[in-house]
Amino acid sequence: MQWLQAFLNGLLVGGVYALIASGMALIFGVMRLVNFAHGAFLMLGTYLSFYGWTLLGLNPYLAFPLWGAVLFAVAVGTYWLLVRRVMGANDFLQILLTEGISLALIGLAQLVFGADYRQINLPIANRITSLGPLHFSVGYILSFAVSLALVIALQQFLSRTEMGRAIRAVAQNRTVAPLMGIRVERVSAITFGLGIACAGVAGALLLPVFWTNPTVGGPYTLKSFVIVVLGGMGSVQGAALGGLLLGVAEQFTAYTWADRYAEVVNFVIFLAVLLFRPQGLFGGK
Amino acid sequence: MRRLPSWWPTVLFFAAVTSMPLWMHDGYVLQLVFRVIVFAVLGIAWNFVGGYAGQLSLGHVAYFGIGAYAMTLSTERIGWSPWFGVVLGAVLAAVMALLIGGVTFRLRGPYFTLSTIAAAEIIRVLVQNQDELTHGAVGTNAPLLFQAPDLDAKFFYGAMPLLGGAFALASWIHGSRFGYRLRAIRENENTAMAVGVNPAVDKLLALLPSAMVTALAGSIYASYFSFVGPDTVLTLEISVQAALIAMLGGAATVWGPILGSIVLTLTAEIFKTYFEHTHLVVYGLLLIVVVIFLPGGVISLFQRRWKFRREAGPIGAQQ
Numbered sequence: 063m064q065w066l067q068a069f070l071n072g073l074l075v076g077g078v079y080a081l082i083a084s085g086m087a088l089i090f091g092v093m094r095l096v097n098f099a100h101g102a103f104l105m106l107g108t109y110l111s112f113y114g115w116t117l118l119g120l121n122p123y124l125a126f127p128l129w130g131a132v133l134f135a136v137a138v139g140t141y142w143l144l145v146r147r148v149m150g151a152n153d154f155l156q157i158l159l160t161e162g163i164s165l166a167l168i169g170l171a172q173l174v175f176g177a178d179y180r181q182i183n184l185p186i187a188n189r190i191t192s193l194g195p196l197h198f199s200v201g202y203i204l205s206f207a208v209s210l211a212l213v214i215a216l217q218q219f220l221s222r223t224e225m226g227r228a229i230r231a232v233a234q235n236r237t238v239a240p241l242m243g244i245r246v247e248r249v250s251a252i253t254f255g256l257g258i259a260c261a262g263v264a265g266a267l268l269l270p271v272f273w274t275n276p277t278v279g280g281p282y283t284l285k286s287f288v289i290v291v292l293g294g295m296g297s298v299q300g301a302a303l304g305g306l307l308l309g310v311a312e313q314f315t316a317y318t319w320a321d322r323y324a325e326v327v328n329f330v331i332f333l334a335v336l337l338f339r340p341q342g343l344f345g346g347k
Numbered sequence: 348m349r350r351l352p353s354w355w356p357t358v359l360f361f362a363a364v365t366s367m368p369l370w371m372h373d374g375y376v377l378q379l380v381f382r383v384i385v386f387a388v389l390g391i392a393w394n395f396v397g398g399y400a401g402q403l404s405l406g407h408v409a410y411f412g413i414g415a416y417a418m419t420l421s422t423e424r425i426g427w428s429p430w431f432g433v434v435l436g437a438v439l440a441a442v443m444a445l446l447i448g449g450v451t452f453r454l455r456g457p458y459f460t461l462s463t464i465a466a467a468e469i470i471r472v473l474v475q476n477q478d479e480l481t482h483g484a485v486g487t488n489a490p491l492l493f494q495a496p497d498l499d500a501k502f503f504y505g506a507m508p509l510l511g512g513a514f515a516l517a518s519w520i521h522g523s524r525f526g527y528r529l530r531a532i533r534e535n536e537n538t539a540m541a542v543g544v545n546p547a548v549d550k551l552l553a554l555l556p557s558a559m560v561t562a563l564a565g566s567i568y569a570s571y572f573s574f575v576g577p578d579t580v581l582t583l584e585i586s587v588q589a590a591l592i593a594m595l596g597g598a599a600t601v602w603g604p605i606l607g608s609i610v611l612t613l614t615a616e617i618f619k620t621y622f623e624h625t626h627l628v629v630y631g632l633l634l635i636v637v638v639i640f641l642p643g644g645v646i647s648l649f650q651r652r653w654k655f656r657r658e659a660g661p662i663g664a665q666q
Contacts, residue, residue: 096457096461144639147639148638153403153456153457154401157457157460158591158637158638159634159638159639161634162630162631162633162634162638163635165627165630166627166628166631166632168627168631169627169628169629169630170628172627173625173628284464284468287461288465322472322476323472325468325472326469329465329466329468329469330469332461332465333450333465336461337450340458
């Protein structure tokens with residue numbers, strides 16, 4: 063029965079991973095930009111969630127759209143101010159720029175919020191529910207449900223709306239898209255905003271079941287790379303599946319081997335997929 | 348007027364820096380300059396791979412950490428002199444470079460960068476969790492390479508040959524056929540192959556000295572601060588620092604990393620006296636500024652002036 067528990071725990075964690083990685087996949091797919099600042103924006107989301115709860119009493123499970131909107135605005139600003147200038151430059155400069163943004167955000171967070179670990183005590187998130195011999199944290203279930211709903215909403219947005227069509231067009235061909243009357247700059251800004259908002263909302267949802275400090279995001283940047291590679295670079299559906307898969311893989315490693323090696327397994331999977339199946343596990347090509 | 352020979356600034360620079368402990372007795376300043384030297388070495392070593400060959404490695408901390416840990420653990424477990432540990436570290440780093448490079452150099456662009464981070468992280472997590480061998484996450488004391496008194500001056504003289512060696516190696520690469528092959532790989536790997544360059548071999552040949560020099564820097568750094576731990580000698584931050592120093596000064600230039608290290612270390616130090624926890628903000632902002640406004644690095648400011656004065660430079664001297 064324990065393996066089933068590990069599997070289901072993995073799915074619950076993986077749901078949040080799916081949301082984070084969908085954001086990164088969207089940014090990569092549309093802008094060809096590897097966003098090294100993804101985890102830093104997730105960290106901002108956790109702090110918004112933290113101060114929203116402690117200062118304003120806003121429950122993260124209800125206030126997450128607000129935090130998503132704030133991060134969307136911050137990201138669009140960052141795009142216009144900085145990221146725009148390296149679009150079309152080589153990936154060398156893009157990586158250095160986003161890494162610079164990441165360090166600056168982490169450093170600012172240390173200055174403004176301090177380096178301490180912070181946690182909130184949300185009664186509903188700490189409850190445990192049982193299904194026969196299986197036990198689940200209500201907080202994880204809620205985070206999972208909201209994340210998955212958002213991933214599905216994002217996919218519907220991309221496939222159903224006019225803006226979604228424009229985004230997909232830019233992803234397909236950046237040169238031809240403007241000839242079809244698409245404003246590529248605007249689409250890029252919105253894409254960057256949406257992708258970052260995914261990370262930020264995921265951070266807001268993680269806070270009740272986790273903790274935060276300014277460097278909390280680092281592992282998530284790396285995890286979302288792993289997932290995006292697993293799912294096929296740039297595919298949002300692939301990233302969602304990859305997120306669930308990585309969550310399960312981590313929990314199984316923790317269950318069969320040791321908790322602390324889960325990270326190593328991540329990276330081994332990552333290198334193996336890149337070397338032997340670079341189109342991703344679900345890629346068709 | 349006869350022009351001075353082109354090597355005079357180099358000689359002047361090294362003479363001035365080497366003589367420093369003779370006339371500078373302030374331990375704080377010597378410590379600061381020691382850090383500038385070690386990080387300049389790190390930047391120079393990174394430059395072989397990141398600057399000349401254009402392969403954005405963010406995993407160089409792996410070699411730095413191997414150097415630091417090899418020195419510490421061999422001294423502690425086998426009872427050798429730490430100097431043997433330093434050599435062992437460089438050898439182990441070379442072996443790891445072949446392993447890591449063999450895998451990661453098959454990838455290009457962002458995939459390469461990510462795989463170097465992954466390799467370094469794998470090493471960090473393994474070190475962190477092999478408590479019996481490595482003392483795990485808490486770390487341990489590193490042995491001293493020199494004995495008191497005058498530790499500051501001795502470490503200073505220990506680091507200078509490393510800087511001189513790295514600088515000489517960089518100067519050689521800069522003007523050699525090997526250096527031009529690396530630049531060809533940076534500009535376009537496929538075209539380089541078409542003109543007979545073997546990128547797989549040359550990239551590894553660039554990584555080998557790069558990893559070994561980085562490991563040496565790691566050993567002396569750990570010994571100076573007499574501590575090794577996964578959070579100090581195996582963090583992503585050091586990899587970023589190596590890249591930032593080279594880029595800030597000027598990638599694929601001989602003097603760039605030295606300039607970069609001076610600028611970065613001093614800026615971080617100045618801000619540190621005003622606020623706590625500022626070094627990350629400083630690194631981040633400097634990275635952003637360099638990428639957007641000064642992709643040629645600080646050195647490009649001087650180069651532009653020199654070019655203006657001399658009018659005609661060699662063809663291809665501009666970026």
